Amino acid sequence: MAxxxxxxxxxxxxxxxxxxxxxxxxxxxxxxxxSTTHRLVANLVSWGALERDERRRYVIGLRLWEIxxxxxxxxxxxxxxxxxxxxxxxxxxxxxxxxxxxxxxxxMVEQLLxxxxxxxxxxxxxxxxxxxxxxxxxxxxxxxxxxxxxIEAEPLHAYxxxxxxxxxxxxxxxxxxxxxxxxxxxxxxxTSTVSISAPVFAHRGEFYGAxxxxxxxxxxxxxxxxxxxxxxxxxxxxxxxxxGEEPPFRPLRRGV
Amino acid sequence: MAxxxxxxxxxxxxxxxxxxxxxxxxxxxxxxxxSTTHRLVANLVSWGALERDERRRYVIGLRLWEIxxxxxxxxxxxxxxxxxxxxxxxxxxxxxxxxxxxxxxxxMVEQLLxxxxxxxxxxxxxxxxxxxxxxxxxxxxxxxxxxxxxIEAEPLHAYxxxxxxxxxxxxxxxxxxxxxxxxxxxxxxxTSTVSISAPVFAHRGEFYGAxxxxxxxxxxxxxxxxxxxxxxxxxxxxxxxxxGEEPPFRPLRRGV
DNA sequence: ATTCGATTCCCAACTAGTGGAAGTCTGGCA
DNA sequence: TGCCAGACTTCCACTAGTTGGGAATCGAAT
Numbered sequence: 001m002a003x004x005x006x007x008x009x010x011x012x013x014x015x016x017x018x019x020x021x022x023x024x025x026x027x028x029x030x031x032x033x034x035s036t037t038h039r040l041v042a043n044l045v046s047w048g049a050l051e052r053d054e055r056r057r058y059v060i061g062l063r064l065w066e067i068x069x070x071x072x073x074x075x076x077x078x079x080x081x082x083x084x085x086x087x088x089x090x091x092x093x094x095x096x097x098x099x100x101x102x103x104x105x106x107x108m109v110e111q112l113l114x115x116x117x118x119x120x121x122x123x124x125x126x127x128x129x130x131x132x133x134x135x136x137x138x139x140x141x142x143x144x145x146x147x148x149x150x151i152e153a154e155p156l157h158a159y160x161x162x163x164x165x166x167x168x169x170x171x172x173x174x175x176x177x178x179x180x181x182x183x184x185x186x187x188x189x190x191t192s193t194v195s196i197s198a199p200v201f202a203h204r205g206e207f208y209g210a211x212x213x214x215x216x217x218x219x220x221x222x223x224x225x226x227x228x229x230x231x232x233x234x235x236x237x238x239x240x241x242x243x244g245e246e247p248p249f250r251p252l253r254r255g256v
Numbered sequence: 257m258a259x260x261x262x263x264x265x266x267x268x269x270x271x272x273x274x275x276x277x278x279x280x281x282x283x284x285x286x287x288x289x290x291s292t293t294h295r296l297v298a299n300l301v302s303w304g305a306l307e308r309d310e311r312r313r314y315v316i317g318l319r320l321w322e323i324x325x326x327x328x329x330x331x332x333x334x335x336x337x338x339x340x341x342x343x344x345x346x347x348x349x350x351x352x353x354x355x356x357x358x359x360x361x362x363x364m365v366e367q368l369l370x371x372x373x374x375x376x377x378x379x380x381x382x383x384x385x386x387x388x389x390x391x392x393x394x395x396x397x398x399x400x401x402x403x404x405x406x407i408e409a410e411p412l413h414a415y416x417x418x419x420x421x422x423x424x425x426x427x428x429x430x431x432x433x434x435x436x437x438x439x440x441x442x443x444x445x446x447t448s449t450v451s452i453s454a455p456v457f458a459h460r461g462e463f464y465g466a467x468x469x470x471x472x473x474x475x476x477x478x479x480x481x482x483x484x485x486x487x488x489x490x491x492x493x494x495x496x497x498x499x500g501e502e503p504p505f506r507p508l509r510r511g512v
Numbered sequence: 513a514t515t516c517g518a519t520t521c522c523c524a525a526c527t528a529g530t531g532g533a534a535g536t537c538t539g540g541c542a
Numbered sequence: 543t544g545c546c547a548g549a550c551t552t553c554c555a556c557t558a559g560t561t562g563g564g565a566a567t568c569g570a571a572t
Contacts, residue, residue: 002559003259003529004299011323012303017509019326024549033531038551043260047268053328056550060327062358067267068324069381070275071316072309078380082369090346102318112368113338121507124334125325129508159507190507251377251415251446252385253273258528259560280518289562294520312519 006032010040011049011064016126020057073102074109077202080239085112085211088232092213092225095120098200099128099135100209101143104150106135109209118216121189131156131170132163134185134197135210140170141178142199142207162187181233182226183210192216196226198233202240211236262288266296267305267320272382276313329358330365333458336495341368341467344488348469348481351376354456355384355391356465357399360406362391365465374472377445387412387426388419390441390453391466396426397434398455398463418443437489438482439466448472452482454489458496467492 001009013021013029021029027037041058044050048063069075081098089096089112097120098110106128111120122128130136131151140147156165164170177183183197197212211233213225257265269277269285277285283293297314300306304319325331337354345352345368353376354366362384367376378384386392387407396403412421420426433439439453453468467489469481 002299004263004296004560005303007260007263008300008303008305014323014326016326017506019328022549023551034550035531035533035552036529039529039531040260042551043258044264047261047264049264051327051329059329060323062327062329062356062363064320065324065327065330066363066381067270067316068321070270070272071307071318071321072275073307073315073318074321075380079369082367083371086345086368086371089342100318107318107322111338112342113335115339115342119505119507124331125322126508249375250273251375252382260529278518279520290519291521291562291564292560295560295562298520 006030006036007040007044010037010044011060014060016123020053020055020059022057026058073100074107077208077240078110081200081236082110084232084236084239085110087235088211088213088228089114091228092215094118094220094225095214097135097195097212097214098209099139099197099212101139101207102127104147106130106133106139106210114215116216116219118214118219119190119193120214121193129157129159129189131165132159132185132188134183134188134195135212137170137174137177137183137185138197138199138210139207140174141183142201144207159189160187160191162191164188182230184222184226186217186222194220194222196222196229198229199237200233200240201237205241208237208240262286262292263296263300266293266300267316270316272379276309276311276315278313282314329356330363333464333496334366337456337492338366340488340492340495341366343491344467344469344484345370347484348471350374350476350481351470353391353451353468353470354465355395355453355468357395357463358383360403362386362389362395362465370471372472372475374470374475375446375449376470377449385413385415385445387421388415388441388444390439390444390451391468393426393430393433393439393441394453394455394466396430397439398457400463415445416443416447418447420444438486440478440482442473442478450476450478452478452485454486455493456489456496457493461497464493464496 009030010026013026023038027034048061050058051061053059085096085098094114095118096112097108099106100109108122108124108126111124128136130139130147158165181198186194193214194217195212195214197210200208200211202208213229265286266282269282279294283290304317306314307317309315341352341354350370351374352368353364355362356365364378364380364382367380384392386395386403414421437454442450449470450473451468451470453466456464456467458464467485469485
């Protein structure tokens with residue numbers, strides 16, 4: 001394995017399930033010798049890609065976050081989309097989530113957290129299973145057809161008894177999502193949670209992702225909320241349609 | 257320069273002012289030979305740290321964003337802080353911003369964008385000058401004393417005619433901020449913008465950063481808004497005080 | 513069609529990374 | 543308080559991997 005790959009595999013050792021690691025954890029996960037890991041990690045720390053927390057374990061550094069937020073895949077349309085998510089949030093006060101398509105998966109790129117604190121399946125930056133979430137169904141309905149290959153290839157994991165694990169049923173559900181532009185999923189990953197999603201399209205009608213509202217089952221009437229979600233999704237798509245890449249306003253830039 | 261540094265310097269070539277770069281841009285910025293840059297960059301692309309946009313320029317990849325959001329410095333307290341920022345947002349409908357301390361500077365880690373769209377000095381992940389912003393003054397008032405070294409060392413850039421460039425005046429203003437726990441700054445970076453900030457403390461009373469409200473001058477009365485900001489800052493500090501690192505809820509985790 | 517800058521590919525030279533082993537630190541326990 | 547085991551850090555001779563000039567190719571602009 002080449003050095004560059006090694007450096008990257010050290011970063012890749014971190015994920016939402018293990019956000020902090022000891023040196024030997026990293027060595028074990030990457031399969032690198034401890035002394036080599038030590039050297040790599042020391043360099044990453046001195047650059048700011050990694051930091052050490054109060055327990056002296058390694059964590060991802062703010063410097064890497066600073067660079068990560070430059071990712072257009074995550075934030076390109078942020079300033080245009082966020083106001084609509086906020087509008088939906090103000091109207092409902094439940095969790096509002098934006099999920100974007102990223103090589104065959106849905107990634108949560110934006111989250112507003114409702115006061116009532118319904119349990120969320122995943123945090124910012126985490127991926128959602130296509131077959132077991134309402135955004136996932138939106139992806140299957142409106143995203144590229146290749147997404148179905150994932151569905152065909154792997155067994156559909158049952159997170160709860162209510163998770164759809166039958167491919168025919170999934171196809172039926174997705175057909176309905178395509179027809180109504182609304183996806184409703186109850187207890188598919190978290191037993192107590194209902195989520196309502198609708199598709200978002202970027203310029204030229206290209207599929208971008210899904211807006212979702214997440215609440216605790218029984219505390220809301222999904223049929224009442226669905227129109228708000230649908231409206232938000234349409235407003236966002238309309239806002240993205242008039243693309244025109246507004247020139248960024250950068251008052252802090254100095255010189256040159 | 258060692259390879260690891262080179263890899264990192266390629267990533268470091270990107271910033272908010274230049275989020276997309278051509279190969280030769282990267283080579284020029286890092287000072288690396290073009291062929292070397294090409295190889296480094298190709299590896300970064302294949303791993304997902306970089307991507308190419310529709311113009312075939314290089315941009316930061318979503319994979320890096322995914323890892324970046326694991327940074328505890330940016331998001332450790334997110335789920336506990338965000339509801340209060342939202343509350344402030346709902347009450348005011350102006351931009352709400354959270355700035356965290358990171359080696360001697362303030363970095364914007366959270367932003368809710370108000371409908372009225374006052375001009376913001378910086379976007380997510382960008383740094384704010386200490387002498388020329390209301391969060392900056394909060395940092396100087398409540399953050400570590402070393403911050404003043406920066407102030408002493410460098411000339412205070414005048415972004416607008418209203419930017420404080422006199423160190424004595426700055427000290428006076430900061431003294432007031434320390435006394436009132438409220439920092440008000442008008443047109444210090446962007447002529448048309450007023451911002452109101454208050455300090456946030458994490459566990460053990462350690463300084464964490466600042467909450468701010470940002471609006472267009474003349475459309476709001478800062479004295480009316482200030483109490484809301486102060487209240488938000490106190491509620492957040494209180495919430496962080498009862499730290500206790502809640503065990504994360506991870507329903508998506510499978511196996512093991 | 514032509515030009516020129518930007519990108520991609522190649523390979524012999526050689527430097528920078530490697531990793532086993534030995535030494536040091538740390539914190540849990542008696 | 544002193545001991546021990548596991549985790550971390552340092553060292554250095556060896557060698558695999560990186561290097562980068564140059565030449566070929568691409569492609570946008572004229």
